[in-house]
Amino acid sequence: MFRSAEKRPPEQKSYIETKIGRLPREWDIARLGDVTEPTAPIRYGVVQIGPDTPDGVPIVPIKHIQRIGDAVLHRASPKIEAKYKNSRVKGGDVLLSVKGTVGEVGVVPDGFEGNIAREIARIRPQASIDQHFLSLQLQAPQTQKRIDNLVVGSTRLEFSIHAVRDFVVAVPPLPEQRKIAEILRTWDEALEKLNALRAAKSRQLDGLAAKLIHDDQVERFHLREFLKESSTRNRDEQVQRVLSVTNSAGFVLAEEQFAHRVASASLSNYKIVRWGQYAYNPSRINVGSIARLDDWGEGALSPMYVVFQVKGGLDADFFGHWLRSAEARQRIALAAQGSVRETVSFGDLGSILVPVPTIERQQAIAKGLNAAQAEINLLDDEIKAVTRQKRGLMQKLLTGEWRVEVDTVEIPTNTKEAEHAG
Numbered sequence: 483m484f485r486s487a488e489k490r491p492p493e494q495k496s497y498i499e500t501k502i503g504r505l506p507r508e509w510d511i512a513r514l515g516d517v518t519e520p521t522a523p524i525r526y527g528v529v530q531i532g533p534d535t536p537d538g539v540p541i542v543p544i545k546h547i548q549r550i551g552d553a554v555l556h557r558a559s560p561k562i563e564a565k566y567k568n569s570r571v572k573g574g575d576v577l578l579s580v581k582g583t584v585g586e587v588g589v590v591p592d593g594f595e596g597n598i599a600r601e602i603a604r605i606r607p608q609a610s611i612d613q614h615f616l617s618l619q620l621q622a623p624q625t626q627k628r629i630d631n632l633v634v635g636s637t638r639l640e641f642s643i644h645a646v647r648d649f650v651v652a653v654p655p656l657p658e659q660r661k662i663a664e665i666l667r668t669w670d671e672a673l674e675k676l677n678a679l680r681a682a683k684s685r686q687l688d689g690l691a692a693k694l695i696h697d698d699q700v701e702r703f704h705l706r707e708f709l710k711e712s713s714t715r716n717r718d719e720q721v722q723r724v725l726s727v728t729n730s731a732g733f734v735l736a737e738e739q740f741a742h743r744v745a746s747a748s749l750s751n752y753k754i755v756r757w758g759q760y761a762y763n764p765s766r767i768n769v770g771s772i773a774r775l776d777d778w779g780e781g782a783l784s785p786m787y788v789v790f791q792v793k794g795g796l797d798a799d800f801f802g803h804w805l806r807s808a809e810a811r812q813r814i815a816l817a818a819q820g821s822v823r824e825t826v827s828f829g830d831l832g833s834i835l836v837p838v839p840t841i842e843r844q845q846a847i848a849k850g851l852n853a854a855q856a857e858i859n860l861l862d863d864e865i866k867a868v869t870r871q872k873r874g875l876m877q878k879l880l881t882g883e884w885r886v887e888v889d890t891v892e893i894p895t896n897t898k899e900a901e902h903a904g
């Protein structure tokens with residue numbers, strides 16, 4: 483992508499083997515504890531935050547670690563926060579999640595003053611370390627793999643504070659750190675623009691769907707009149723593709739979601755879901771985990787799932803857009819209320835009333851909404867491509883395989899090389 487990120491391989495003698503891999507001879511390696519300000523050693527934050535307190539001290543949680551500046555943060559009372567004054571953060575601090583969800587990284591924006599939750603470690607780099615470079619180094623795929631190898635715990639993962647302090651990172655000369663961070667920041671800015679455009683398109687689609695689908699003049703019918711449950715079992719175990727349903731990506735391979743196969747030894751009792759059918763987990767549908775199978779011909783689902791298909795009189799695409807609407811989420815949530823575990827059975831789903839215009843009107847609405855969704859899908863593909871390209875570039879730049887010229891201005895050229903690098 484950048485002419486100053488040189489693809490040419492340097493001479494073999496300019497590299498050395500280190501405990502974290504092959505690096506340029508001019509680079510150092512150092513423990514995080516050794517590149518941290520001595521007056522602010524690495525530590526985690528507030529253990530018990532307490533109730534939200536107006537005019538209290540903002541506490542950064544994991545979920546907002548990358549968007550501290552624009553997130554609404556829980557505020558702890560000054561009395562509680564004062565007990566953890568040694569973990570207070572300021573602009574330029576690097577944050578690393580170390581408990582529960584391990585490996586999330588963020589940089590505290592300039593002007594922010596507050597504290598962090600127990601699940602986060604604060605790293606205040608010395609002047610010889612660029613905070614943005616360090617953040618990128620910790621985010622790099624090769625670094626994340628090393629972090630994963632040091633995580634302990636079975637029910638709740640943890641990267642201990644001692645392991646964080648002893649964790650070794652590559653340290654190029656400061657001008658090179660800054661140049662690498664500058665290059666990769668350009669990719670971040672491109673992703674931010676794409677994600678902002680996608681969010682705007684998504685809001686437009688939601689508004690259009692609400693306008694077209696939820697017509698008060700259209701008669702409503704119970705979903706049970708248009709849905710048919712399918713409970714076909716995988717008796718002969720011919721279907722070996724095990725799937726799960728998520729609220730963010732729809733159908734996914736189970737091993738991709740859980741990093742390993744979580745199916746039982748036998749799949750004979752699993753349910754078969756076929757192309758065009760819908761499926762959901764009764765205890766997860768209230769958070770949006772329901773989807774139509776479009777990417778595979780068939781798959782096997784845990785017996786807990788409900789599988790169904792849409793019958794005549796209700797257009798499948800029209801129903802899919804209704805499912806993604808705010809009204810659908812609200813009605814499904816209401817259907818879950820009263821249940822001990824907030825589950826939604828197939829009968830509960832069937833009791834929901836939905837607007838059902840003529841089939842011709844449904845198809846016309848679905849066609850328009852499908853076109854809007856197609857634009858979002860194209861943006862999703864572009865976001866994935868740019869993300870892959872950035873990961874490939876990170877791999878090359880953060881290991882020194884591609885060197886940068888620190889005295890040149892970055893000129894964007896071709897993005898393909900970085901994508902192939904990944």
